Amino acid sequence: MLPAPFTPDFLSRLEALRLKTRREVLGSRPGSYSSPRRGTSLEFADYRRYSPGDDIRYLDWGIFARSDRLYVKLFREEVDLFVYLFIDASGSMAFPSPKEKFSPACQVALALAYVVLANHDHVKLHILQTASTSSASPFYRGRHRIMDCIDFASSISPKGVLELAPALGEHLRRIRRPGKAILLSDLLMPVSSCQSGLNLLRAFNLDISVIQVLSRQELDPSFPRGSLALLDSESQAELRLQWSPGLHSEYQERLGRHNRELRSFCHQSGIHYSLFVADQQLSEFVLGTLPAIGLFK
Amino acid sequence: MEFLNPAALYAFFGLPLLLIPYLMRRTPRRVVFSSLLLLQEFSFRREGRPWGRLRVPPIFFLQLLFLSLLILVLGEPVLSVHPIKIAIILDNSASMQALEGQRSRFAMALDEARDLLSSSSPRTRVDLFLTVPRLERVGKDALTPTEALTLISGLRPYDLGEAAVDYGEELLRLKREKGYERIFFLTDHPVRGQGGAIKVVSVGRSKENLAITSFHVTKHSFGSSQLQARVEITNFSPREGRFRLSLKGEGKVLSAGTHTLAPRNSMTASFEGFPFHPYYEVELEVSDALALDNRRLAVPPASKEFKILGISPRPEAVHSLRLIPGLGVDVISPGAYEKSKDEEHSLQIFHFSAPSQLPQSHALLVLPPRENPLVAQGRAVSPPVISAWREPHPLTRYVNFALFRPVYARSLKPLSFADSIIEGPEGPLVIAVEHGGFRYLVLGFDPFPYLGRENLPMSIFTMNFLEWFYQGLGGSVTATGEPLQVRVQEDGVLATPKGDKFPIRKDSSLFSQTFFQGLYQVVQGDRQALFAVNLQNVKESDLSNPVPIDLKEETGNSGSPSLLFSLWPYLLLLSVLLLVLEWFVNPPATERSSGSSGARL
Numbered sequence: 001m002l003p004a005p006f007t008p009d010f011l012s013r014l015e016a017l018r019l020k021t022r023r024e025v026l027g028s029r030p031g032s033y034s035s036p037r038r039g040t041s042l043e044f045a046d047y048r049r050y051s052p053g054d055d056i057r058y059l060d061w062g063i064f065a066r067s068d069r070l071y072v073k074l075f076r077e078e079v080d081l082f083v084y085l086f087i088d089a090s091g092s093m094a095f096p097s098p099k100e101k102f103s104p105a106c107q108v109a110l111a112l113a114y115v116v117l118a119n120h121d122h123v124k125l126h127i128l129q130t131a132s133t134s135s136a137s138p139f140y141r142g143r144h145r146i147m148d149c150i151d152f153a154s155s156i157s158p159k160g161v162l163e164l165a166p167a168l169g170e171h172l173r174r175i176r177r178p179g180k181a182i183l184l185s186d187l188l189m190p191v192s193s194c195q196s197g198l199n200l201l202r203a204f205n206l207d208i209s210v211i212q213v214l215s216r217q218e219l220d221p222s223f224p225r226g227s228l229a230l231l232d233s234e235s236q237a238e239l240r241l242q243w244s245p246g247l248h249s250e251y252q253e254r255l256g257r258h259n260r261e262l263r264s265f266c267h268q269s270g271i272h273y274s275l276f277v278a279d280q281q282l283s284e285f286v287l288g289t290l291p292a293i294g295l296f297k
Numbered sequence: 298m299e300f301l302n303p304a305a306l307y308a309f310f311g312l313p314l315l316l317i318p319y320l321m322r323r324t325p326r327r328v329v330f331s332s333l334l335l336l337q338e339f340s341f342r343r344e345g346r347p348w349g350r351l352r353v354p355p356i357f358f359l360q361l362l363f364l365s366l367l368i369l370v371l372g373e374p375v376l377s378v379h380p381i382k383i384a385i386i387l388d389n390s391a392s393m394q395a396l397e398g399q400r401s402r403f404a405m406a407l408d409e410a411r412d413l414l415s416s417s418s419p420r421t422r423v424d425l426f427l428t429v430p431r432l433e434r435v436g437k438d439a440l441t442p443t444e445a446l447t448l449i450s451g452l453r454p455y456d457l458g459e460a461a462v463d464y465g466e467e468l469l470r471l472k473r474e475k476g477y478e479r480i481f482f483l484t485d486h487p488v489r490g491q492g493g494a495i496k497v498v499s500v501g502r503s504k505e506n507l508a509i510t511s512f513h514v515t516k517h518s519f520g521s522s523q524l525q526a527r528v529e530i531t532n533f534s535p536r537e538g539r540f541r542l543s544l545k546g547e548g549k550v551l552s553a554g555t556h557t558l559a560p561r562n563s564m565t566a567s568f569e570g571f572p573f574h575p576y577y578e579v580e581l582e583v584s585d586a587l588a589l590d591n592r593r594l595a596v597p598p599a600s601k602e603f604k605i606l607g608i609s610p611r612p613e614a615v616h617s618l619r620l621i622p623g624l625g626v627d628v629i630s631p632g633a634y635e636k637s638k639d640e641e642h643s644l645q646i647f648h649f650s651a652p653s654q655l656p657q658s659h660a661l662l663v664l665p666p667r668e669n670p671l672v673a674q675g676r677a678v679s680p681p682v683i684s685a686w687r688e689p690h691p692l693t694r695y696v697n698f699a700l701f702r703p704v705y706a707r708s709l710k711p712l713s714f715a716d717s718i719i720e721g722p723e724g725p726l727v728i729a730v731e732h733g734g735f736r737y738l739v740l741g742f743d744p745f746p747y748l749g750r751e752n753l754p755m756s757i758f759t760m761n762f763l764e765w766f767y768q769g770l771g772g773s774v775t776a777t778g779e780p781l782q783v784r785v786q787e788d789g790v791l792a793t794p795k796g797d798k799f800p801i802r803k804d805s806s807l808f809s810q811t812f813f814q815g816l817y818q819v820v821q822g823d824r825q826a827l828f829a830v831n832l833q834n835v836k837e838s839d840l841s842n843p844v845p846i847d848l849k850e851e852t853g854n855s856g857s858p859s860l861l862f863s864l865w866p867y868l869l870l871l872s873v874l875l876l877v878l879e880w881f882v883n884p885p886a887t888e889r890s891s892g893s894s895g896a897r898l
Contacts, residue, residue, distance in 0.1 A: 095331035188332035218331055229325035232333045239333045240325050247339055254335045 002150065005107055005282040006114075013287055014111060015118040015143075018297045019081065021180050021207045022270060027079025028177070031121060039077020046074040081121040082139070082179030084206070085109045086171065087153070088213075089127045090162030091234035092188055096217045098158055104278040105184045105213040106153040110146070111286045112182060115296070117143045125152055128167045128185065130160040136171060161234040164189060164197030172204050181206040184276075186213055191261045198271060209272035209295055212262065216279050221251065301373035301381065301479050303416055308368045315364060319357060356875065363872040370868055375478065381418065384477045385410050385445070386426040386468070388484035389454040391777075391837040395485070395586040397501050403454040405500040406483035410449050413481055414442040424475070425449060428484070429457040430778055430812065432467060456589055456814040457778045458834025465847040468495045482846075490848040497846055505534030508590035508838035510563065512579050512831065513774060519603040519623055519767035526568040526595070528579050532558040533839045540583040542566055546574030573597060576816055576827050590838045594816055594829040595774050603767055604641060608634045609648030617746035621763070644766045648745065655732065659766045662739045664707060671715070671730060672739050675708030676723045681742060685720040691768070692718050692729065692738075692761050701754040703742035715739075729765075734782035736769040738762055776833035780809040781817060783828075789821035794830075 002011075024036045038045055050059060050070035058072040087109050093102040109125065116123040117140060125137040137152040164185070181201050187194050187210070201208045223230075223243045230239045241247065259275065266273035274293050276285050290296060300306065330336075375381055387410060393403040414423065422439040425448055426432060436448045464482065472480055472494060480495045488497040511529035516522065532538040537560055543553035551571045558564050571577075574597070581591040607615030607628035615628045629637060631650040645652075646661045651669030667674055683698045698719075708724035711717075719727040726741040744759050775781060783791065789801045791808055794815025799808065801819060811817065817828040836844065 092331040095329070101331075186331065188334055190334065215331070221330070223328055224326060227325040229327045230333055230336060231327060231329045233329055233331050237333060239336055241336065241339045250339070251335055258335060 002146070003107060003110070006110070010111075010283050010287075011114065013283075014114050017115045017287075017291070018119050019083065019112075019115060019121075019180060020294060020297045021081065023178070023205070023207045025079060025081055025179055025207075026177055027081060028122075029080045030078060031080030032078055032119065033081045033121075035077040035079040037077040037079075038074045039079075041075050041078040043076040043078070044073060045076045047071045048074055080141075081116065081119070082177045083112070083116045083121060083123045084126060084171075084175065084179060084181045085113060085123060086126045086128055086168065086181060086183045086185075087156070088162060088183075088185030088187075089129050089156050089158045089160075091159050092162075092186055093158040093213070095233050096215055100217075101186070101213060101215045101278045102156075102158045104276070104280075104282065105211075106156075107282050108211060108213070108276055108286065109182075109184050110149055110153060111282060113140070113149045114143065114146050117141065117146055117149075122179075123149070125149060126171045127156050128162055128164070128171075129158075130162070131166060131170055133160060134167055134170050136174070162189070164193050165200055168197045168200050172200060175204060175206075178205045179207070180209070182209045182211065184211045184213055186218070187262055188214075188218070191258065191265070194262055195265055198265070198269065202269060202271075208269075210262075210266055210274070211290075212259065212273070212275045214275065214277055216277060219252070219255065219277065221248065223248075301375055301383070303372060305368060305371035305373070308371065309365070312361065312364060312368075315357070315360060356878070360872060360875050363868060363875060367868045367872060373479070381421045381479075382424075382439070382475075382477050383417070383421060383479040383481065384424045384426060384471065384475065385413060385449075386428065386432070386480065386482045386484075387449070387452060388459075388482070388486070389427045389452065390429045390459045391454065391456050391589055391832050391834065392485055392587065392840060392843070393454045394456075394589055395501060395504055395506070395840055396588075397504075397586075401454070402485045402501040406485075406498075407449055407452070409483050409498050409500065410481070411446060414446050414449075417442045419443075424477070425452075426471075427452065428462075429455050429459055431460060432462065432471075455777070455812040456832045457812055458832065458837045463847075465490075465849045469849055484846070486843050487845040488848060489845045495848055497848065501840075503842070504586035504840035505536065505538075506585045506587050506590070506838055506840045507532050507534070507538045507540055507558070507581060507583050508587070508835075509579060509581055509593045510590075510833075510835055510838065512593035512595050514577050514595040514597045515768070516598055519763060521623070523569070524571060524573065524597055526571070526577060526579070528566045528568070528593070529563060530556070530558060530566065530581065531563040531835070531838070532560055533841050534585075535560045535841065538583065540581050543580050543582065544568045544571065545578040545580065546571065547576065548578070551577075576829060586840050587838060589814060590832055592814070593774075593831050594814070596816075596827045596829045598767075598770055603643055603763075603770075605644045605646055606642035607646045607648060608650050608652075609646070610650065611648065614743070614745035615646055615648050617748070618759075618763075620747055620749060621760070624763070643770055644763075648743075655735075655737065657733075657735065659736045659769055660738075661762065661766070662737070663743055663745070664741065665739060669739075671712060671737060672728065673710040673712060675710050675741075677705070677707045678721060678723055679705045681706030681721050681726065683719060683726070684722050687716075687718050690718060691765050692727070692758070694761060695757050696761065697754050697757075701758065703744075703755070706742040709739055709741045731769075736766055738765070774833075775811060775828060775830045777811055777814055777830055779811060779830075780807040781811055781828050781830070782806060783808050783819055783826075787821050789819055792818045792820070 018032065021033060024034045026035060027033060047060065048071065050072050054072045060071045060073050063069065063071045087105060089102065093105060095101060113123045113125070120141060122139040122141050124139045127135045140148055198208060198210065225243055228241055228243045230241065263273050272293050272295050274289055387406055389403065393401065393406065395402050397405060419442065421442055423442060423445040424438050425435050425440065425445055427435050435452070440448065468480055468482060471477065478494060482495065482497045484497065484499060485501040487499055508531050509528060510531045514524055514526045517525060526544055528542065530542065538558045541553060541555045544551045552568050556564065556566065577595050577597065579593050583591060603623060604625040605618060607626060608631050609615045609628055610631060612628040616626060618624055618626045627642065642658065644659045644661065645656050646663065647665060648663045651662055651665035655670050662669060662671060665672065681703055683701055686693045686698055706721065706726050708721060708726060709728055710724065711728050715728040715730045717725040717728050728739050730737040744755050747756060747759055749756055783801055783806055788803050791799045791801050794813050794817065811830045814830055814832050817830055819826045
């Protein structure tokens with residue numbers, strides 16, 4: 001059974017969407033995405049001198065009439081898309097609780113997966129955890145496989161420490177076809193680590209989108225005033241400090257700066273970036289925010 | 298500035314305890330957070346602060362201020378240019394003799410008083426009061442603490458019960474009238490309510506006690522020489538009491554027996570057939586808190602003949618009483634009575650006559666003339682109808698009023714308070730008066746002559762009033778605090794149980810200082826008379842259920858320094874409110890569900 005936000009109405013609206021890619025992709029079957037290869041689509045690509053054996057149906061008779069030379073018209077090949085959804089399942093995604101952060105992140109991923117499946121493209125879910133516990137689903141194709149996606153996502157419980165670049169590298173070793181990579185993570189790590197991870201994706205010639213998932217508690221922490229011993233949810237490191245309203249606003253300022261740096265890097269690198277607050281409405285985010293940043297056609 | 302309650306200032310030593318909650322809160326609250334990446338620098342910054350470890354919020358100093366004020370107020374500061382005036386009231390009633398372990402309650406109260414006086418300033422002026430026989434000051438007023446200490450060492454409890462006084466009202470009145478800044482009441486009563494400047498110090502706790510509540514030695518009847526003793530014992534404890542009860546005559550045990558008494562119950566023991574002694578003592582051999590009520594004394598009624606003087610214009614009628622055995626009857630005419638000087642008759646019967654003033658003996662007035670000191674005459678009725686009578690009453694017992702038919706009667710109108718015994722439709726026909734230790738009976742009909750079985754109802758009534766008068770003769774027991782009726786023909790000496798001796802003049806007939814239980818002896822030449830005086834106050838014996846003192850709030854005394862003292866509940870409330878407020882502003886170190894344990898849901 002589909003999770004609560006996936007109502008028939010929401011699903012039908014998702015079916016109307018199609019992921020947009022900034023690069024040509026190398027699909028395995030005919031589809032609706034441009035391929036660098038020449039093919040049989042209706043989109044004109046180039047001319048080539050006629051060689052014996054070419055299909056005379058593609059001869060451009062107009063050029064032959066003007067120049068008395070034979071040219072054949074070449075068309076772009078349109079192929080299907082391979083989408084890689086990387087979901088951060090580290091310990092920090094379970095803050096303040098898995099239901100409040102990890103589940104919403106998974107729902108965004110499932111909504112995107114459904115968009116892909118509804119267009120008869122391929123989607124694969126990659127779970128980013130420690131190197132030993134990382135896992136990935138097989139490729140799914142066809143909308144009926146959304147249930148498999150849900151089952152796979154439900155079987156994951158967030159835990160452990162995430163090193164983004166090594167974890168991505170582990171998964172990328174197994175990727176054979178370029179396509180679209182969508183990373184869902186809180187990205188609460190040094191900006192340099194984020195950059196390393198994203199550069200790795202870029203190196204694999206993937207069209208990248210980043211959805212940063214943060215809980216309301218992270219945006220606006222409501223700690224009691226006074227002496228606190230904060231425990232890192234991933235590393236269990238302890239940090240003692242005096243919490244005060246001043247510190248609260250200072251933290252928010254630092255978080256804003258951190259997010260701005262990430263956004264700026266994504267912008268410069270041609271990566272779609274969006275922030276999803278976990279208590280936000282899923283439909284509002286998927287149908288409103290993501291099209292606005294150009295993730296969908 | 299001085300303090301009426303300096304002991305409260307010791308609470309200043311407890312003020313550092315206020316730091317404890319803050320030190321406890323300094324133990325940091327453990328909260329789980331997704332990532333400490335953005336918080337790392339803050340930690341370094343805090344550790345660099347030199348005063349970081351000593352940081353307390355400003356509200357702490359406010360709390361400190363209010364608690365200090367509260368302690369100061371509890372110490373009752375007095376800005377006085379005049380000496381502080383306090384009153385110490387010591388409960389010296391009989392129950393204060395009860396033992397609490399090895400010491401009596403009164404000794405404990407004295408210790409409390411000594412502590413109070415020792416901690417008082419030398420400028421303090423003290424008035425000392427005792428509660429019995431009445432609430433009154435002892436010694437001179439405005440004593441220095443040293444003088445008061447000397448005075449209280451000579452005080453002792455009396456064998457007296459407390460008067461029915463509302464101490465709450467009485468203490469308030471005392472404070473108002475005398476302007477005391479503080480009243481200390483040291484008693485064994487519990488206290489209810491707040492008294493402001495009146496402070497009740499309760500000594501002692503609820504105790505089990507067995508007590509002799511009544512002891513009488515009487516003759517079987519006025520015609521008999523045989524004595525009987527009746528003892529009533531009450532168990533004031535919630536447990537069954539087992540005791541040995543012995544009757545003694547002049548110190549020698551005459552009879553004894555062991556008894557068991559159910560909790561909160563009473564029993565009556567009787568002794569008969571014992572020889573005549575000048576006085577008797579009954580003793581309860583039991584180990585309980587109050588020894589005073591385990592002993593009672595009684596003096597037997599005079600053994601001599603019950604002699605009656607009749608004053609009648611018709612002597613034959615009164616003479617008929619001679620038919621009753623054990624009675625000596627002399628009859629004189631009314632004219633001869635004024636000249637006579639009667640001293641040896643126990644009862645005077647005025648038959649159709651009356652004295653000009655009440656005689657100093659028991660007296661019966663039968664159809665008295667208009668000029669008499671007790672009643673006015675009402676309507677004459679012939680034959681009279683008896684419509685009501687007191688029952689039960691010793692004068693009406695065994696009388697069949699359906700057959701009780703005097704030939705003639707006249708209703709009576711008492712001139713002062715009197716007890717109506719028998720009534721007709723027109724008014725009382727028989728009234729009884731007790732005055733000055735004597736019994737007076739006025740009949741509105743003539744019971745004479747005594748006809749024995751021929752008029753049985755009237756004969757029974759006659760025997761009843763003779764018995765009633767006889768019971769009123771000697772042998773009665775006086776309660777402590779009641780005056781003794783001493784009838785002396787010449788000057789004498791009265792010796793108290795404590796050995797004190799008081800001269801008794803010929804014309805004085807009352808001795809009021811009966812503060813101690815025991816035998817009071819009156820000696821006149823070679824004659825002597827004994828009076829048994831006993832504690833007869835059940836409330837003093839009931840140590841398990843003392844009556845609480847209800848303290849009332851003072852009103853309209855704004856000029857008093859105790860106004861400051863009355864502020865303490867508000868200051869306390871304010872301090873508590875501040876603590877609560879601080880609690881909310883800076884909540885305790887419990888882990889928040891959203892920040893820690895909730896992260897693992």
